[in-house]
Amino acid sequence: MENVINEYKKDTESVYHTWFINNDDRLKAFRTIRKGLIKVISDIEEGTFGNDFKGSSLETVVTAISEQKQVFEGAVHAFFWKPKLRIPDIYENEVNQRAFGRFLKACLEATNENKIIAEIHKLNSLNVKGLGPAVANILYFLHPTIFPPFNTAIVKGFNTLFSKKIKLGSWPAYLDMREEIMNQNNKFKHQLSKDLGAIAGLLFEIGSNRLVIEENAVRVLQEENEKRKKANLKRNKEVTKDAMEEHAHTEMQYYLAKLGQALGYKVWIARNDHKRVWNDEKLGEYSLKSLKLHNLPENVFDTVSLIDVLWLDQENNIISGFEVEKSTSIYSGILRLNDLSLSIPHNCQFYLVAPNKREKEMKAQLLRPSFRTLDSLAISYILFEDLRNDCDAMCKFGNDFSVLTKICKVV
16 A cells, blocks of 8 residues: 555646646635535525526535536536436425435535534435435535545445445445445545545546556556557646646736836735746745735635735735636636635726637626625736736736726726
């Protein structure tokens, strides 16, 4: 087992490195999912949840999970409403829907694993058609140290590594798997993490045949060599794509910082991005060394300090806030800007900055009823290409933040 873990951690393209370690998007997802679940529970309790997955608050939550594509790319499929099969039966069956809402609320508020396990048994006893352990992916983002995620590849890797026969679609099987994972994680905790995402990633790598060990060597060798080549090529492209997206994200932060300074503002770059480099310059060189905002609760300050770019006047009043979105959830960016808007006493202009190909998605999110009713939140959006092409001109001819009206768009 120690050798397997070492091989897993040594591979720089494994999900341990590309998803679990040093991945800000993964960390941001925890807050997005928790906040989104509060909305799901509220909608169910108020009878406004609807009778379809599409457009529901649950879609927002599960999409935020599936955007962690290194492990959860297919997570959304288990929750799609399949009319012909009437599954999962939480959309048209009001009793089941309310039971699901109570389950989510109990798990959200639970402080120990026994309470959650009891809720799992209670939900399982209802035999809600099509509602299986895929829900454990939600539990992971609520309680990452006591509930591992669950998908086909993880189960396959678990069965391979530990010579088990755990089946998909069974809550009892999931709980059996969880117990063994907890035992193994505790045994090798000095090599893994309290967060069960680390060991789940190991199982995912084995189940996906990306990590070859003695137990799955025969199976891997029997598979067509071309299939493995395609899988490796796909993963390489995904890693390359992620790197390119990070590159573009840094580029946009650089332009916004450069423009803010040219307009006479102080600039704050998200505290975890100061070491990023564009044009051989660290973003931190354009940023204040520390963010001084008064009268903000600690948890709100932590969130605000992670906003990609802030412009401040000489009295340290925030003038504009920018969230750069690449492949991550636009919804989570809007939530961070909303937290900021509710925490400062004056009006401020907020912007989403995203690739041109995501313009339709941005419009759709900003048109959601839950955001249209937020009087304190005025959000425009800016496309990468417009900022890239017009930054120098705005630096030269702009006087203040109003120069952005030349390139920003309002829904």
